[in-house]
Amino acid sequence: MRIILLGPPGSGKGTQSQRLMQREHIPQISTGDLLRAAVASGSELGRKAKAAMEGGRLVEDALVLGMIRERLREDDARAGFILDGFPRNLTQAQALERLLKTLRQPLDAVVQLEVDNAELVRRISGRRTCADCGRVFNVSTSKAELSESEPCSTTGLPHRLIQRPDDNEATVAERLRVYEEKTRPLIEFYRERGLLQTIDAEGEVAEVTERLERALHALPRVAAPPRRAAKSRKPRRAAARRLPKRAPAAKRKRAARVVRATAATRVARAAAGRVRGGQRRTRRRGSARRGRR
Numbered sequence: 405m406r407i408i409l410l411g412p413p414g415s416g417k418g419t420q421s422q423r424l425m426q427r428e429h430i431p432q433i434s435t436g437d438l439l440r441a442a443v444a445s446g447s448e449l450g451r452k453a454k455a456a457m458e459g460g461r462l463v464e465d466a467l468v469l470g471m472i473r474e475r476l477r478e479d480d481a482r483a484g485f486i487l488d489g490f491p492r493n494l495t496q497a498q499a500l501e502r503l504l505k506t507l508r509q510p511l512d513a514v515v516q517l518e519v520d521n522a523e524l525v526r527r528i529s530g531r532r533t534c535a536d537c538g539r540v541f542n543v544s545t546s547k548a549e550l551s552e553s554e555p556c557s558t559t560g561l562p563h564r565l566i567q568r569p570d571d572n573e574a575t576v577a578e579r580l581r582v583y584e585e586k587t588r589p590l591i592e593f594y595r596e597r598g599l600l601q602t603i604d605a606e607g608e609v610a611e612v613t614e615r616l617e618r619a620l621h622a623l624p625r626v627a628a629p630p631r632r633a634a635k636s637r638k639p640r641r642a643a644a645r646r647l648p649k650r651a652p653a654a655k656r657k658r659a660a661r662v663v664r665a666t667a668a669t670r671v672a673r674a675a676a677g678r679v680r681g682g683q684r685r686t687r688r689r690g691s692a693r694r695g696r697r
């Protein structure tokens with residue numbers, strides 16, 4: 405299954421991707437997580453991305469696209485993927501379309517998570533992430549004690565909850581504005597391609613997961629287009645028969661000529677074989693006659 409989760413900050417893309425990843429056994433690819441890891445590692449990519457992220461603006465397309473190209477070519481992405489936070493503008497959506505065509509991995513669906521703006525702000529201000537395993541909790545919506553009852557899957561110790569530096573009021577306002585201006589147009593982009601599904605993403609986390617699963621399982625799966633056939637070693641006659649009806653007239657005529665020529669050769673060869681066979685038979689009959697004499 406190859407899907408995109410589309411929605412404003414705080415709509416639950418990350419939370420739902422993590423749950424879907426466990427159920428469907430396909431990786432979550434979050435450009436936000438990849439960028440945060442790059443910033444934490446101090447890499448050149450991280451240094452270039454840091455200022456935009458802290459300001460709630462989009463990181464440069466070239467950086468994000470380079471990162472996604474590499475990630476989608478990794479082995480685990482062959483079974484499918486959940487894109488979370490990517491694409492975020494039309495340039496990225498068009499580049500993704502080209503990339504997936506090259507990889508022969510068409511999208512199955514784009515699910516838009518719909519949440520009211522006031523609820524978004526409430527969620528973002530209560531959001532906390534475990535600094536070690538990256539799991540997301542929400543002190544205002546999910547049971548806060550969950551983070552205490554379950555140990556961290558990385559350290560085995562209690563989760564170390566931190567607030568993301570860009571989850572402050574001013575940055576959140578800018579992120580919501582950027583979503584409206586740059587990302588919302590993607591809803592139309594994917595609707596036009598017949599890929600868009602919209603679900604109500606308010607309510608309990610588990611309820612939203614159920615709606616998401618229902619939307620995804622109602623979908624017909626998009627089969628990957630077949631690989632272009634390697635040059636056939638079969639006779640040209642067979643290739644000619646396989647020509648689709650809409651092949652240009654000249655090509656069809658040429659193919660028909662090949663079929664006729666091949667058929668004529670077969671007749672001629674068969675005739676030659678009959679002559680040779682006939683001679684053999686005559687000789688055998690002759691010798692048999694001689695033997696009887």
Ligand code: ADP
Binds near residue numbers: 414456579
């Ligand atoms: P959210 O969806 O809550 O805004 P993310 O973790 O997806 O959070 O993204 C955090 C930040 O990382 C964004 O505000 C932006 O600066 C940067 N970012 C993430 N994905 C992209 C992307 N596809 N293109 C450009 N910038 C991105």
